[in-house]
Amino acid sequence: MPELPEVEVCRQALDEFFAGREVVAVEISDIWAAQLGKAGIDFGRRAPLKAGADGSQGLVGRTVERVGRKGKFYWFELAPPSSPCESTISVVEGHLRMTGGWWLKPAGADWPQDERFANGFPDNYCHARILLDDGSEAVYRDVRRFGTLKLHTEEQHSQRLAVWGLDPLGTTWRFKRFLQAVSGSRRELKSLLLDQSRVAGLGNIYVSEICHLARIDPRRRSDTLGEDEWRRIFDATAPLLRESARVGGTRLTTLDDLTYIHEPQLHLDNFEVRLRVYRRDGERCMRRGCSGEIERAVQQNRSTFLCPMCQS
Ligand SMILES: [Zn+2]
Known part of the structure; x- marks a missing residue:
């Protein structure tokens, strides 16, 4: 299970890959969407939707500003939409749990073809696919499916930050x-x-x-x-x-x-x-x-x- 350093490595890669890019499309596997739904997480239902006029809908059309981390949690910070409202999503929070991981494909590159993926990649363990405006693509793969992605407003995100303890690589580590x-x-x-x-x-x-x-x-x-x-x-x-x-x-x-x-x-x-x-x-x-x-x-x-x- 990834601990702080492994999540930090992941965060750095995600930040480099996503920062400044707009989300063009999001696909979520039915099985993961259903599992998240059972846990009360509406990511599977909402994330593939287009950002609405009130900015409160899905991820499509939103731009990622940077990727942050505290402890073992990481999050995508979204640029504010043109007309933000109280329920505007501003953060996508993730936890990799046991086997979650991101596979990142720059525009024009190929997915890996090796013995790990006998039936090709993405395979049945890939549960989210995010297309970006430059043609690059990110896939979330999670064999045991304990990992999560959640959509939060600014206020919800602040509440989450307050729950987590001191981060040893953070500025408050004294x-x-x-x-x-x-x-x-x-x-x-x-x-x-x-x-x-x-x-x-x-x-x-x-x-x-x-x-x-x-x-x-x-x-x-x-x-x-x-x-x-x-x-x-x-x-x-x-x-x-x-x-x-x-x-x-x-x-x-x-x-x-x-x-x-x-x-x-x-x-x-x-x-x-x-x-x-x-x-x-x-x-x-x-x-x-x-x-x-x-x-x-x-x-x-x-x-x-x-x-x-x-x-x-
Ligand atoms: Zn000793």
Whole structure:
């Protein structure tokens, strides 16, 4: 599942691809439209409609200004229509969940033809197709279909931003703010760091990595950590996420994980090889001077990886 760096890589690609372009057509698969509809999301019904005179209808005719991100959510910001009203959609908010990903085809390019797509591309896992005014095309593909796209007004978007916690790559990432965000909890450290309303963007992989970098056992109760220990966690977090995003994020070995971004021009590295503890149980700890062996523990039914020698 993509975490902050992977979503940031996706955001950058989407921003470069969509910014300044007008949406010419939107197609949504029936199966995904129905599934979203059941969850109370009207994207499948509304998005393919033309932007109406009151600006309140669909996406067709709207121009994307930029693509933003907070935590694991990303969103397309739309330029205001000629006659905005109270119900005007200004944002399309997305979450990739388990297997969501975007495939981007510049005008004149071809979709991939390889063993992953025996029946051609787009295939049955592609659920949204967006045509842009320069002839380029974006396809949203999601094998397990847990991902979402939603249409929001400015007000709805502001309410969403307020729900999500501090983003470690955002402008409000300061130690004081971080301390406030993590205070007042007796939960295990890992569970606290996964709480998206406190710190937005961390998941199973990076929490293990951050706790190892900070030399703290993720099973510790949060209210037992001293300020120096929180400082070590704070200091480890942003550089780790920034470096991972810089090289293209962590992509694990299944093909599905490779589909969240398709940008043949970029020769992306994979942060997986730089992970220090995640899925390295049984291996020697990479910390200089430590002779520990990485262990796998289970917290809330999910794997945690740590070195019992240097994390306490
Ligand atoms: Zn160690």
